[in-house]
Amino acid sequence: MRSLTVGTDPAAAGKERWYSDWQNDEHASHFDGRSSLLNRMLVRNYESFNDVRLLNDYLVRSRPTHLLEVGCATGEFYRYMRLKHPRPxxxxxxxxLAALERARQKYPAGHFFASDPAMSLEENLGRQRLPTRWEIVYTKDVLHHQTDPFSFLAQLLGVSLRLLVLRTRTRDRGPTVLDPESSCQYHYRGWMPYIVFNIEELIDQIRRRIPDCEVILYRNHMVLGGVGNRFLPKECYLPETGTAETAVGVFLESDHRQRVQVIDREERSAHHPIGERILHRLLGMLRWR
Ligand SMILES: C[S@@+](CC[C@H](N)C(=O)[O-])C[C@H]1O[C@@H](n2cnc3c(N)ncnc32)[C@H](O)[C@@H]1O
Structure with a gap:
């Protein structure tokens, strides 16, 4: 376990406990599972996710030059990008820090930077002498782990120039419960926020900040409550609440301004041939920890 310096903001003291478990080496090992996937398995794995499909359509169409990933963990999306979209x-x-260390060891040519949850995204980027505006911002499974996710969403939008793609969790019915004490997940021997957004509220928050944008949501319904050590509001254990893993694309420059599309799109796990699976197992056993 590593220590994390959490800024100077007094509110950060209470916040720190919701973020400290990401420093655990277990997080780095867990999220590094993809590192033993063969390249073609990795591509299939990422492309089974709606957020990557959404992003891919745009990358092929618009050929941007810079992409920022927020919450890159151990860098496997970097490998995917080098394989499939080497241009940006x-x-x-x-x-x-544990995850970043692993990312840097595996991919010395990659650009991986530490950020501090007590600072805004823009401050973090500035502190690392990185640009504070990015053509494309991509963030997978990070937003719902924030203590103040709507503020974090605003920060993500604030640093995005053309497109923000994120993956998060939504519910069709019932309000967003923003209190992490009532909506959280037990991970790496600690609790972290796990906020399930009412889908209309989420859209509203986006439109309030960028009224002219186009928003596309791909919704993959599934019951979220109780799975994966999640401690969620009771309704999230019921199918009628309509919880989902949801990919969101916010297009800041679009010919279809103000258009919002919510599309049900089921995700299926990638299927890998038996030979690849055996090789993957062997590599997994050999993988350094
Ligand atoms: C659930 S993991 C997802 C990792 C990766 N995006 C993926 O989907 O494989 C969430 C990651 O976001 C990072 N994270 C959490 N809050 C963050 C924040 N405010 N800024 C940057 N990264 C954050 C965590 O350290 C962790 O690596």
């Missing part, structure tokens, strides 16, 4: 430069930031 890639920069990843994360608060987990």
């Amino acid at each position: 430069s890639y920069t990843g930031i994360d608060i987990s």
Whole structure:
């Protein structure tokens, strides 16, 4: 376990406990599972996710030159980008020093930077002497782990120039419960926020900040409550609440300004041939920890 310096903001003291478990080496090992996937398995794995499909469509169409990933963990999305979209430069930031260390060891050519959850995204980027505006911002499974996710969403939008793609969790019915004490997940021997956004509220928060944008959401319904050590509001254990893993694309420069599309799109796990699976197992056993 590593220590994390959490800024000078007095509110940060209470906040720190919701973020400290990301420093655990277990997080780095867990999220490094993809590192033993063969390249073609990795591509299939990422492309089974709606957020990557959304992002890919745009990357192929618009050929941007810079992408920022927020919450890059151990850098496997960097590998995916190098394999599939080598054109845009890639920069990843994360608060987990353990995960970043692993990313840097595996991919010395990658640009991975530490950020501090007590500072805003813009401050973190500035502190690392990185640009504070990015053509494309991508963030997978990070927003719902924030103590103040709507403020974090505003920060993500604030640093995005053309497109923000994120993956998070939504519910069709019932309000967003923002109190992490009532909506959290037990991970790496500690609790972290796990906020399930009412889908209309989420759209509203985006539109309030960028009224002219186009928003596309791909919703993959599943019951979220009780799975994966999640301690969620009771309704999230019921199918009728309509909880989902949801990919969101916010297009800041679009010909379809103000258009919002919510599309149900089921995700299926990638299927890998048996030979690849055996090789993957062997590599997994050999993988350094
Ligand atoms: C659930 S993991 C997802 C990792 C990776 N995006 C993926 O999907 O494989 C969340 C990651 O976000 C990082 N994180 C959490 N809060 C963050 C913040 N405020 N800024 C940057 N990274 C953050 C964590 O350290 C962790 O590596």
